[in-house]
Each structure stands twice: as structure tokens, then as C-alpha cells.
Amino acid sequence: MLLALSFFLVALPVAAQTDLSGFWVLSAPTGDGNFMKSFFELKQSGEQITGSVWVDYDKTAISEGSFRDGKLHVVVKFSSQDPQQQAVADGTLEGDKLHLTVHFPDRDTVVGIAERTTAEAVAPPARLPVPELHDVPDNGLARTPPMGWNSWNKFAGKVDDVAVRGVADAMVESGMRDAGYIYINIDDTWEGPRDAEGNITSNRKFPDMKALADYVHSKGLKIGIYSSPGPQTCAGYEGSYGHEAQDAKTYAAWGFDYLKYDWCSAGRIYKNSDLQAVYQKMGDALLASGRPMVFSLCEYGLGDVWKWGAKVGGNLWRTTDDIEDRWKSLEEIGFHQFDIASYAQAGHWNDPDMLEIGNGGMSADEYRTHMSLWSLLAAPLLAGNDLRTMSEETKSILMNKEVIAIDQDPKAQPVKRISEQGSLVIAVRPLQDKTWAVGLFNRGDAAAKMSVAWSDLGLHGKLQVRDLWAHKDLGKVANQFSADVPSHGVVLVTVKH
Numbered sequence: 491m492l493l494a495l496s497f498f499l500v501a502l503p504v505a506a507q508t509d510l511s512g513f514w515v516l517s518a519p520t521g522d523g524n525f526m527k528s529f530f531e532l533k534q535s536g537e538q539i540t541g542s543v544w545v546d547y548d549k550t551a552i553s554e555g556s557f558r559d560g561k562l563h564v565v566v567k568f569s570s571q572d573p574q575q576q577a578v579a580d581g582t583l584e585g586d587k588l589h590l591t592v593h594f595p596d597r598d599t600v601v602g603i604a605e606r607t608t609a610e611a612v613a614p615p616a617r618l619p620v621p622e623l624h625d626v627p628d629n630g631l632a633r634t635p636p637m638g639w640n641s642w643n644k645f646a647g648k649v650d651d652v653a654v655r656g657v658a659d660a661m662v663e664s665g666m667r668d669a670g671y672i673y674i675n676i677d678d679t680w681e682g683p684r685d686a687e688g689n690i691t692s693n694r695k696f697p698d699m700k701a702l703a704d705y706v707h708s709k710g711l712k713i714g715i716y717s718s719p720g721p722q723t724c725a726g727y728e729g730s731y732g733h734e735a736q737d738a739k740t741y742a743a744w745g746f747d748y749l750k751y752d753w754c755s756a757g758r759i760y761k762n763s764d765l766q767a768v769y770q771k772m773g774d775a776l777l778a779s780g781r782p783m784v785f786s787l788c789e790y791g792l793g794d795v796w797k798w799g800a801k802v803g804g805n806l807w808r809t810t811d812d813i814e815d816r817w818k819s820l821e822e823i824g825f826h827q828f829d830i831a832s833y834a835q836a837g838h839w840n841d842p843d844m845l846e847i848g849n850g851g852m853s854a855d856e857y858r859t860h861m862s863l864w865s866l867l868a869a870p871l872l873a874g875n876d877l878r879t880m881s882e883e884t885k886s887i888l889m890n891k892e893v894i895a896i897d898q899d900p901k902a903q904p905v906k907r908i909s910e911q912g913s914l915v916i917a918v919r920p921l922q923d924k925t926w927a928v929g930l931f932n933r934g935d936a937a938a939k940m941s942v943a944w945s946d947l948g949l950h951g952k953l954q955v956r957d958l959w960a961h962k963d964l965g966k967v968a969n970q971f972s973a974d975v976p977s978h979g980v981v982l983v984t985v986k987h
């Protein structure tokens with residue numbers, strides 16, 4: 491989704507008669523060869539400044555603005571929920587140009603020049619005609635939920651060639667590859683401008699995409715890339731708008747194996763009723779490229795994507811907004827996926843977003859809940875941490891092979907929530923070999939004793955129970971299983987006759 495930003499512009503003293511009213515465009519070098527554009531419409535009345543700011547074609551009203559003693563001060567709140575998202579800019583007005591230094595919360599500081607522009611310049615480009623709907627043939631990939639790593643959660647805009655190579659090395663050395671984590675996925679901010687023929691290029695952080703793909707392949711891994719059907723990605727980089735087939739060919743020529751395709755600015759151009767056709771266009775383009783590429787739909791669950799994601803050739807589709815590395819986010823996302831679990835099938839998976847395990851914002855119990863829940867949900871397991879510096883505890887969570895086996899169970903039967911009492915949730919998933927995976931989750935703030943009766947699973951008698959986090963057989967248990975479950979934690983067992 492859009493970065494939540496606040497703007498705070500400061501200009502040095504200027505002549506009293508200066509009136510800043512009008513449209514401005516701030517063109518700021520990002521340090522990787524790109525220029526990020528933000529638009530302002532300033533309306534000056536005495537010392538008061540009102541108006542709007544556009545970031546990625548998204549218009550937000552200025553909530554606070556003044557022009558006093560030659561200093562312009564503008565605050566725009568993009569998020570009412572997160573006051574931490576503050577950006578601060580300092581600048582000088584030289585002639586009719588504002589020289590600004592903007593401190594964004596989620597990006598490197600940007601230094602740029604705001605110039606006067608026109609109202610037309612802030613408008614998004616036209617909606618492109620969309621194709622008639624048809625079913626895109628299945629690409630045959632991702633028969634079990636994709637496993638790998640994605641750069642966004644940990645690196646965001648700081649991902650580069652060196653980091654990706656280092657993560658690929660660590661994927662092998664840590665044992666992650668052998669545990670099943672195969673994809674090394676570069677998320678947003680790799681993009682550069684288009685060349686004279688309209689071909690997308692990578693920016694300075696990624697000097698040679700083909701060489702990087704070759705390197706990742708040499709490690710026995712696969713590599714993924716990222717784009718948007720809009721003119722800009724969510725971080726404001728070049729999207730695939732109007733270049734869909736051309737970009738698919740470029741990714742194929744570079745040797746990519748996976749595309750995450752993120753709605754972002756497409757939302758300002760297309761209607762939600764266009765979603766399926768817009769994603770189908772890229773699904774077709776990937777197939778036509780001739781290189782097998784996993785197709786990852788990222789549109790936050792808009793338009794009930796689980797109902798049509800497979801028809802556009804999607805191998806996975808995001809079902810929610812972005813995850814964050816905190817318990818409330820994990821909980822809100824993870825425990826609201828049960829109702830759509832049955833839409834997942836071999837080759838086509840619900841994606842409740844990438845893992846935060848090892849990023850430091852949650853406890854080990856919470857991360858075990860994350861891993862257990864995602865595995866019961868048959869969610870893609872895309873690690874989002876820095877694999878080069880993983881603790882032993884993080885490794886033990888990400889590489890619990892018994893838990894991974896639930897996620898990857900070839901039968902792909904959906905999980906069911908069989909009980910929810912206050913903050914206590916029990917979810918079960920039938921596995922291929924007549925084993926049941928049972929997760930006892932405690933969302934509460936205190937430890938709790940939880941029980942599951944075999945009759946709740948349609949079973950009876952004595953069943954063999956194995957605790958997948960303790961890695962321990964608990965022997966044959968009659969009638970029901972009880973366990974003490976820590977706050978925000980889980981006890982995950984398999985049961986079988």
C-alpha cells in the first residue's frame with residue numbers, strides 16, 4: 491500500500507510579495523539514479539497555507555500549513571493511525587525554485603528542487619483498454635505453497651545487489667535452501683528508467699540483473715522480481731503500465747522465475763472491476779514470455795481475489811493489507827484467514843503476506859504462532875528477515891521441518907477453525923497420511939490451559955500425539971489432548987491412529 495508520509499516544508503525568508511499559490515512538483519534524486527516526484531497544490535491566504543499533496547497520484551489535503559517570516563511549513567498526514575510517520579523538509583527558495591531536503595520516515599533523505607507546474611501534470615495517465623476475460627492456462631508451478639525470501643520486510647528501499655547475493659549465500663549456508671526455501675525475491679526499488687525503446691532498466695543498486703540471476707541460480711535457488719500494473723510502484727518507482735508484455739519478456743531474458751505484481755498506482759487508473767482483466771493481461775504476458783514464472787498477485791484482497799486469482803494464472807494472491815512486525819498486525823491478519831482457506835488449491839494459494847520471523851518486533855512465542863498459523867493456512871512461506879544474521883532461535887522457527895511439512899502437505903486440504911472461545915482458537919488441518927495437524931492458539935495476555943477432544947475431529951479412542959515445537963512424541967492419548975499454551979503462543983501437534 492502507499493507509504494504513509496507527512497510533509498513539512500521549510501523555505502528561507504523570501505520577499506513579502508511572494509505568493510506560493512499554485513502547483514509545484516518536487517523532483518528528488520533517490521540516490522540510485524531515479525527521481526521521485528511529488529506534487530503540491532499550495533493555496534496561500536495571508537500566512538495560512540492550505541491545499542493538497544499528491545504522492546503516487548494519491549491526493550491528500552494539507553492538514554496544517556503556514557508561511558510566516560519567510561518560512562513555509564506544511565504538514566500532510568497520510569495516516570491518521572500512525573503518528574510516527576513524519577517527514578521533515580528544509581529548503582530555500584531561490585528565484586522561483588524551492589530547494590528542499592526531505593526526511594521521509596521510510597526512505598533515505600531526499601534532496602530535491604520543487605518547481606512550479608500545472609494542474610494537468612498531477613493527473614494520472616489514462617486507463618488502458620483491458621482485455622476480455624478468459625481463463626489463463628495453469629503454468630503448472632507452485633504445486634505446494636512457494637517458499638523463499640523477499641526483501642521488503644527487512645530491507646525495503648535499501649535492498650541492493652550485494653544484499654541479495656549475501657542473502658542467497660546465507661540461504662544455502664544456513665540450511666534454509668535444503669529446508670525448502672528456494673525463491674530469492676527482490677521486491678520494490680530495483681527499478682530504473684526505461685531506455686529509448688521502452689525497456690525497463692535496473693537502477694544503480696542493481697548493476698546487472700542477468701548476472702545476479704545467474705549467481706542466484708548457481709546456488710541452486712530461483713529468483714523473483716517485482717512490478718505494478720500502474721505507472722508507478724508503491725514506492726514510486728517505474729511500473730509496467732503500457733509495457734506489460736515487454737516487461738515480461740525482459741524478466742524472462744534476465745532469467746527471473748517469479749513476479750510479484752503489486753496494484754499500487756493502478757488503483758488511480760483502473761476501477762476495481764478491472765482488477766481481473768488487468769492481472770490477466772500480465773498472466774498472459776508471462777506465459778507468452780516462454781519462461782516459467784510464478785505469478786504472485788498483490789492487491790491486498792481487493793475484489794475477492796481468491797475467487798478469480800487462479801483464472802488469471804495467479805499462483806498466489808495477497809488476501810490482506812501489509813503485515814507489520816508486531817503482534818496486533820500478525821493477529822489481525824492471521825486469525826482472519828480461516829473463512830477463505832478452502833479457496834487454496836495446488837498451484838493457487840491464499841497469501842496472507844510475508845513472514846516477519848526474526849525481524850525483532852515480536853517474541854519467540856509470537857513468531858512460533860506466525861509460523862504455525864501460516865503453515866496450517868497453507869500460506870506461502872517467504873522469510874522477510876536478514877538471513878545473513880539469523881539467531882539460532884530464528885533458524886529453529888523458520889526451519890522447523892515438521893511445521894514446514896504441514897504447510898507443504900501435498901494434499902492441500904484446507905484448515906478449519908473448530909473452536910474459538912474468547913482469545914483461544916483451535917484450528918485443524920487434515921494431512922495426506924491420515925494425520926491431523928492441530929494448532930491450539932492463545933491470543934490472550936495470560937497463559938491458558940487448552941483442550942481438544944478427539945470427537946471434535948470426528949475421531950475417537952487413543953491417538954498418537956506429537957508436539958512439533960517440542961519435537962517430542964507424547965505417546966497415545968485417550969479422548970482429548972490438553973496443553974498449557976503461553977500468551978500469544980501456540981501448541982502445535984499432529985495426531986494419528
Ligand code: GLA
Pocket residue numbers: 491492642677678723724725752788811812
Ligand atoms: C506494497 C506491498 C508490499 C511491498 C511494497 C513495496 O505495500 O503490499 O508487500 O511490495 O508495496 O513498495
